[in-house]
Amino acid sequence: MNHSSPENKQGQTEQQFLEAYDVSQFERPSVTVDMLIFTVADEEEQNYRKLSAKSLNILLVKRGDHPFIGQWALPGGFVSPNESLEEAAKRELRTETNIDNIYLEQLYTWGEVDRDPRTRVISTSYMALVNSEALEVVAGDDAAEAEWFQIEDKWLRETKTATPDGSITEKWFELRLQHEEVELTATIKVTKTVAGRIIREHREIVEANQIAFDHAQIIQYALERLRNKIEYTDIAFALMPELFTLTELQQVYEVILGKELLAAAFRRKVADKVIETNQFRKHAGHRPSKYFRFNPEWMDQA
Structure with a gap:
């Protein structure tokens, strides 16, 4: 019986293939991680639109360098070749905001070709719901500031069009983030296409004010997921x-x-x-x- 390694069409064993492998034959995109850290906090001022004296907040960092210098973004950064995605997420969160030892759940991977002006960047987002009173947030690394922003989203309008094998539904949402005198806004359009048994969903930012990259649509998606999770998890x-x-x-x-x-x-x-x-x-x-x-x-x- 022959126990030798099987060969490919070029007559190479796996070891020979790996030794000869040219890592530069495929252009490699950069990989980043972004973290969505939510909390429920007591409001400093009672807002008449609120259901209670509490509000939903998200942690954002002010960018200290290009691109989007001076704008607000999710904590995050590039993944090193020698660490896992989760290790990178925890490291970036710790170095940018001083938050450590929290449970992060993978949310979604974002891979639009032009989502980062520097280069081709694929980002995996992570989400957590935490007790902010137990955390001391301090900006560090390339973050100029790190602050909790009160978050509100509002459904604006919806259109639904019938197609021969299904429908196309377009929904517009307004995202509003507030920290003291700083107010960030964005409009996100979500298009849901139903064709037979195939359902596709596409998000795009119609406009964004002082929210970096595509982070407005990531936040809106995370809000949907958070609301879904609260119904059936702990x-x-x-x-x-x-x-x-x-x-x-x-x-x-x-x-x-x-x-x-x-x-x-x-x-x-x-x-x-x-x-x-x-x-x-x-x-x-x-x-x-x-x-x-x-x-x-x-x-x-x-």
């Missing part, structure tokens, strides 16, 4: 203390989802995710509220 509990009231938990859901929820329906929805305790929060002039804690075994019951 991601919201990353923001909660060990003991919390159902009203406090509902507030967090409302801020992330951007809508008010009926208390009775919300309580039914989260019933499996929480465990009732025999402890109460005392309110002056109100009935005491019962404390709950997260049920770590809720997934086993699903």
Whole structure:
């Protein structure tokens, strides 16, 4: 029996092929990572449009170098040849914002040809929902500043056109990010094409004001995913203390989802995710509220 390495059409074994391999025969794009770090924080000023005194925030860095110098971007940077994507994400987050030891979940890979004016760049984005009170954000590396921006998005309009085998739906969204006197805005168009059983979705930035690269559409996509995840995962509990009231938990859901929820329906929805305790929060002039804690075994019951 012949146990020797199989040969290719040129008569090379794998070892011979690798020794002769010309790494320059294919032009190689650069690879970057971008991080979307969300938190729910108490608002400094009560905004009459808000559902509660809390707001959804995202961490952005002010670019200290070209391209887009002085504009705001997601924390991120280039991946080194000797590190994994996740290692690069954690390193860049640490060096640009001082944030370390948080769980990052891969979101999506962005590969439009002209998304970076420097060169061909493919970026993998990561997302996290964190308790910002436990983090000390400090700008570093090539970031001039690192700040939490209050985030709001608004559906503007929608058109739907029938096609012979399906439909084309176009939706426009406005993204608004605010930190003290700084306001960043963008309009994003999402086109959903249905052709038979094939569904395609395409995002494009109609306009962006002071938001670098294609980061406005990455943020809008991440918001969609975050709202989807809060419905069927335990991601919201990353923001909660060990003991919390159902009203406090509902507030967090409302801020992330951007809508008010009926208390009775919300309580039914989260019933499996929480465990009732025999402890109460005392309110002056109100009935005491019962404390709950997260049920770590809720997934086993699903």
